[in-house]
Amino acid sequence: MKFSENWLRQHVKTDATRDELAATLTAIGLEVEEMTVLGDALDGVVVARIIECTKHPEADKLQVCQVDAGALGMLQIVCGAPNARPGLVAPLATIGTQVGTLTIKAAKLRGVESNGMLCSAKELGLDADASGLLELAADAPLGTPLADYLGLPDASIELKLTPNRADCFGVRGIAFDVAAATGSTVEPLDAVPMPASHDGVLPVELHAGADAPRFVGRVITGVEATVATPVWMAERLRRSGVRPISFLVDVTQYVMLELGQPMHAYDHDLLKGPIGVRNARAGETLTLLNGDDATLDAQFLVITDADRAVGLAGIMGGEDTKVSNATRNIFLEAAHFAPAAIIGRSRKLGLHTDAGHRFERGVDPELPRIAVEHATRLIVDTAGGAPGPVIEAVLPEFLPQPQPIPLRRERLARVLGTQVTQAEVSRILNALGLAVEANAEGWRVTPPARRFDIAIEEDLIEEIARIHGYDAIPTTLPGGATRLVSPSETRSSEHDARRQLVARDYLEAINYAFVDADLLAKWQLTDGGVALANPLSAELGVMRTRLLPGLVAALGRNAARQQSRIRLFEIGKTFAASNDAPIETRRIAAVACGDAAAEQWGEAARKLDFHDLKGDLDSLAALSNATLEYRVSTHPFAHPGRSADVMRDGVCIGWIGQLHPRLQQALDLDVDVYGFELELDALQARPLPRANALSKYPSVRRDLAFVVAEWVSWDAMRATAKQAAGEVLRDLRLFDRYAGKGVENGFKSLAMALILQDESRTLIDRDVEAVVADVVAALEGTHGAAIRR
Template sequence: MKFSENWLRQHVPTTASRDELAATLTAIGLEVEEVTPLGDCLDGVVVAQILSAGKHPEADRLQVCQVDTGSGTVQIVCGAPNARAGLKAPLAMVGATLPGGMAIKAAKLRGMESAGMLCSAKELGVDADASGLMELPADAQVGQPLAAALGLPDASIEIKLTPNRADCFGVRGIAFDVAAASNAEVAAMDVAPVPATSDARLAIELDAGNDAPRYCGRVVEGVDAAAPTPLWMAERLRRSGVRPVSLLVDITQYVMLELGQPMHAFDRDLLKGPVGVRKARAGETLTLLDGRKVTVDDGFLVITDADRAVALAGVMGGLDTRVTDATRNVFLESAHFAPAAIIGRGRKLGLHTDAGHRFERGVDPELPRTAIEYATRLLLDIAGGTPGPVVEATVAGALSQPTAIGLRRARLARVLGLEVSDGEVERILRALGLVVEAVDDGWQVTPPSRRFDIAIEEDLIEEVARIHGYDAVPTTLPAGAARLVVPTEGMIDEATVRRQLATRDYLEAINYAFVEADLLKRWGRDGGAVALANPLSAELAVMRTALLPGLVDALGRNAARQQPRVRLFELGHVFRQAGTGEAPVQTQRLAAVACGDAVAEQWGRQAAPVGFHDLKGDLESLAAASGAELEFRPSDAPWGHPGRSADVYRIDGESAGHIGWIGQLHPRLQRALELDVDVVAFEVDLRPLQRRAVPVAGRVSRYPSVRRDLAFVVAQDVQWAQLEGGIRQAAGPSLRDLVLFDLYQGKGVETGFKSLAMGLILQEESRTLTDRDVDDVVARVVEALSRDHGAQIRG
């Protein structure tokens, strides 16, 4: 937001210097980005009028002008293309020094005397225009100091606004903040209603629901649109970064800059009526003021004339109904549009307009009628005309009304860490335009309609803090006793998990929690994926449902860059939609991937590719840290290699809970992912691996253990996990440990069968086991395996 310093001071009289004013603006959150002084060195520059202009006898591009200075006539040699008789322009008299440092002296130019210099706006430092002499209005007083004629000195101040301070997109809104910070009062502004003197009007129809809840319009007939924009208005527009165009356009721009309410002027004679607001129709086209023909969809709002789209609501007017110097009857519009209906619409068409910038952030819904009345008064004072009545249409119940917010005295002191007197709190809030009512424990505060960023108590505390001054808030350390949390013995921490995997030669990876939807689909893990409403890119469009897709992708990037042995792990969250309308479920997982050799290249061990059992050993070593007992069962997961992958279960007493998957990736998936190496991986829920039983001290048995080795012949498809469960159940409490020490297939064993050799370690705590006790246990095991799995003792 850029504005004139003098314009702001008109609304809030203050004795603060320019530097102090800039510092105050920054201190209260309206960060000043640039201050451009204007007209600080214009002593000796006056308003002059060219009486005659003749060609220089020795130079084709120069003219010899006789110039009235108000105190006499001087001769000036001038090369400006617009120098002509009757023109009023700035004249730097002999002895003046211009802002750029140029000292004006009497001189001869190609033999002709020149007593001063006629100046452009750039030479005077009041504008960037250097195309010719600065043309002053015909009613400018000859001989008057230019600074007085232009309202100088002044400064153009540009501030950076945060999105919540849309009220400061008008000079009037900034004035309230400055008044509160400088202990001043905002000057009263007379926007009295202009009475209608004709019945000229246009009907208004609203058909956009809550997107366009208010629309005001007024017909003014018989205006002189060709009248020049007053110098004071044109200068304020220039100093606010707006180039004056024509009177009607300049008035709407001026009202927008002063009040913050965008407006538009239509040529009434080009409208058929009624004027309305509705959703655009898909494929609808219109030509904008800049000459571009655009095609819109039903996400846009359009202003219509007898259902013909004539403007993009909140963005830009249309070319077909624009005002020109030939306009005699004008229709002024001022509306309120919901920010959600305007956000992004201009960018979609490659447009960035002042109106769109304001409507996207929100405009005071009570401003449209005020703006219409103010613009009407300016128009009548400058260009004459006959106004009709203001026609207003509103959507019932769509305009929210400010509500009172409680501000507790104790809460204010606690948050700020200092006591602010009641009088100061009330002064600050009232200076900002808020209605304050004292109550027992603090205040009831009602914000004005322009301050829709104030909705809760913390917003009021922020207002008090920034106006009272952040530098007044003491710097103190937090007080109070810190609550120490004692780590539980029933869980191992994440740091231990990380260290354990690092000791197994893995490197930790951190991937985005967002992934490409197609990547999850290739893995067959897209079920329940949570789509992002506003993704950073198409490659990061959904929340991950598993860690492995992203981790394998990282492995692939490393392998593609000549890394033959890659071992990565990741500890992070995955997300899944639980059901329609329900919040996503977040689960912490642990995953690891590996490819290449099982161990790093060395002379003492022959190289061998990493396989299922290598990774299984890594997972079991991690489980051993918490004492978790794992079970592995054949898996039919679509991303796993058949016969080389398993589902992972944690055994808890008599039950087993599924916690994850381990195995080699399916060759089809590896081809789809363009992986040239075999990848083994696991992914498990972290929580079950962290949980451990609290250690309990117990006596070591004084009695010896007994070991019996058995070899069984079983069918090839019988898994060891099945046999292990049956053995432990049949053996009973005497079984201390069970060890599988041999797997044999070959001579002596029938095809389709295998021999498994195992050791049963038996021990009692209260007595020594006898041979009969051991024989009974062995007999029960043999019977159970024979009955349940067809196992036979190998002869």
């Protein structure tokens, strides 16, 4: 929100200096983002008119101007501005005036006397325009100090407002906060209703229910549309960042900036009536004021004239009914639109308008009639005309009704940690425009309709805190005992998982929870995707269903920047659609490419493979004493021979392996990428530790080597051996794998160690041989394994 300091001071009288005012605004939460001082040193600059211009005898680009400076008489000025011409009214810096770093003196320019300087807006520090002299109104009083004529000095102040302070998108809304913070009061608004001079009306019909519950309009006839915008109004608009266009357009902009209520003026002669508000029809088109043709759907609201769309409600008017210099009769409109009916509509059309910006955040539903009356007086006083009666259509059941909020004295003191006097609380709330009733427990407060952000007791406490002053609230340390919570023994911690992966040379990445739908399509992971209704961009339109796509995209960006060895991991949520709210799942994922170890002299370079990543995953599983099993994976994004589904207790909890070459090509990756992704809760689950006495009897080891078909997995053989060995098996280790000479093609040799021990006695040879025989028989019968001879 950008506005003029002098404009604000018109609404709230305060003795605070400019710097104090800016500091106060920031302190109460209305952060001053930029403040530009205007016309702070214009002593000696007056309004003057060029009477005559002749070419300089010694310079093609200079003119010798005879200038009427009012009481100062006729002065000869040498000027090189391209727009200098007879009749032009412009600022004149007289002799002795300081303009920037230049002191104006009587001088001869190429032999011709010059007794002052005609100035541009940039030279005076009023604007960035240096293309020519600052052109003033033709009726500007000659000889008048420019500062008096333009209402200077002044400052253009720009606030960085938070979305909840919609009431401060008007100068009067800001004035209430300043009044409360400085102990002053807001001046009454000059918006006395103007009596009707004729009976001309346009009937109004509302067909959008809660989306448009109030519409106020007024016909004004006999308006002089070509009248110049008053200097004071034009200057306030400029200092608020708005370029004046024409009076009838400027006055609606002015009222919006002053009150916060967007308005629109239609050429009444181009309307048939009745005026209405309804939802747009699918495929309906409308030519907007900026010349764009908008194609609408049922989510948009339109202003209609005899059911013909003539404006995009809450956003922009239509081209067909706009006012022009030929306009003589106008129809003023101010309405209330629900924020939900406007949010996101501008963005769908690639627009951003001041009206839409305000309606999206919420506009006071009581303002439309006040705005119409205020605009009517400004129009009639400047451009003449005869106002008709104010026509108002309202659906009261859909208008937001402020509800009283209890504010407890004890609650206020407890939250703030200090006592604020009852008189100060009442003063602050009343100054902000809230209705206050004292009671035994504290106060009963009703916020004004413009304060959409005040709904609960904590909102009132926040208002008191920021106006009373955060610096007035003492800093105290919290008291009381802190309850210590022991970490759960049934889960490994997320912190330990992070630390473990960092120790294994991974870096943590944090990606957006939104991804490109096209990216998920390449991975064939679109099932269950949750599309966003109002995405930040097309590339962030879907909630992620897996962590790997975003993590691999980050790896790709690093690889494209000459990083050859990359290790990344991420812990975050994935989302899946359901009948109610999306299902959120905590997952952990990692990706890697390049060499298995960083470049060094102690180990030969070797490319990363599946088993390197499996070792990293097994180290994570060890944190929760999990035993993981690996089964052949059939995921479409997985390499068919170098990937596996990760199982725990017979349940699939994730995936590990290399990406499919086709996917790597589609992602424009020229390196082999390995990764894993698992459900974090399933990985963290840890059996409750149980203490067992150590057996005092010795263990026995037996080594067995089996020849088995290449396709038989060690996991399957281990499970069979464990079941066959029974309770005396303490450990089962695979210590050798061999394929080559002495082993038939298509077979492999696996050597395992059986560690046997009993808790009640020493095992004898007969016991051990029986267990070995059971294991051999089970492996022969189940997997076709044979003892290697």
